[in-house]
Amino acid sequence: MAELAVPIKQVRNDQRLSWLRPAVTAGLLVPLLVLFFRWRMGLLDADPIAEALNQFGLLALVCLIASLACTPLKLLFGWTWPLRVRKELGLFAFYYALAHFTVYLVFDKNLALGAALDDVIKRKFILVGFLAFLVLIPLALTSTAAAIRRMGVQKWQRLHRLSYAAGILGALHFYWRVKSDVSEPLVYAGVLALLMAVRLVYRKQSKG
């Protein structure tokens, strides 16, 4: 894990790939624009709220898993460019999770906090989703270079390892939500498991 601490700063100062981070940011915003325009043009399903809710949730999970893929890609192929956009991916996971949570609270629960809390307590699928969202909050708040300096690299990395917990909780949230055909959530869970396996294998190797 320690080998990751060094590249971050070098990478940020490297001007060669100056287009990369703006391009990824723009790409991550595209689904939002597509959703907006489909809504304006009346192309959404009969229940646009449900569609927005589902899309935001899925986008959060995809961004989170993508952010967790950066280190394994470096370990496997020696690529460093994914690490340059890890922060954007992680932040967008948080933004979309926030949007998902907001749609749920405002339109599904009509802002009734009691009913939402009741959901969290009674329903394991909502509980794990809520926990995933809670975990993302401190990670988003400490996403700046200043936070890394303030906390120290080691402590910061320990905190940010929680992103794996958020990923597992998010995948479980999706799996428990689906009514009968669980193949789609299983694909995401599988990718997540694969990424974790890559890390574990390399960790063992570097220790042994």
Place this chain on the structure above:
Amino acid sequence: MSKSDLPPEPKSSDVTPEALYDGRREFIKNTILYLTTATAIGGGLTYLTTRGRLGPGATGASNQPPLPGDLPAASPTTPPTETTPASAATAPATSAAAKVNYDTDEPRTAFNDISTYNNFYEFGTAKSDPARNAHTLKTKPWTVEIDGECGKPQTIDIDTLIKLYPLEDRVYRMRCVEAWSMVIPWRGFELRKILERVEPTSKAKFVAFTTLFDPDQMPGQRGHSIHWPYVEGLRLDEAMHPLSLLAFGIYGKTIPNQNGAPIRLVVPWKYGFKGIKSIVKISLVEKMPPTSWNLLAPDEYGFFCNVNPDVDHPRWSQASERRIGDILKRTTLKFNGYGEQVAHLYKDMDLVKFY
């Protein structure tokens, strides 16, 4: 050539700076890389979040087969075209004078929403799948077999069946177990008419329904989201209730394939999935028949499945629902608001236990 014949020299401010001129290849390259990357990521995410939902089918009418046209008119005031002794004896409520008004006067859900937002896993598990895929269903020829504990089991062709009794328009609320709802103007006749026609014996306690099984026509049946064919059931007294409808049409038109053509069940006080679609078989039986969602998840779906805001689905609250077209949710009514008509059917039952 004199100097004045030459074009005027560009102003020095118009001259491209040397650094930028030298970097133009770099700039063009970066722009292309930027656009390619943004497009790839945006396209990938859009694909993942809308898989199969952006096609023309999503908007409804464009790739649906044209609607076959008007059904026989609903005519509560005209006498039945054929009066069997059974229906004449037991169906006085349908005569014009005594007709109970079961219609809700709430705003009806748009036809486009009713026909493009469907749970019909035989054609895919996404809501927009059935509208896109159900054109493979052949609704003619079609027969419905009625058998089991009855005196006159029979197999009836759909064209004959639809003319057996005068069709009625019924505007019902439809509450899906997923906490959304619609208001749908159905056209059909009461289920009890056809049951009385076959003369149930004293052993008949339940009615079992079966959907067509044909993976060529219903591609979703090649998957294993449900154990096919889809089956549903009602207790006999529920089936004989005048609210229970066999529907052939929506908005006065032949029912679209994705809504369960050519014949489907509508039981408005129960969750929508009890309304089995594309029925090929109706059996009168002695024992409580299996039902598809109960087989799949018995802790989530019971046999009765009456709309009940007090009994939550294990994974979500049933206390409220979103009427399609609304932004915020509304309170769900017990028995979907039909308590006055049906509560007596369950008066000695624990509805928490029998969900």
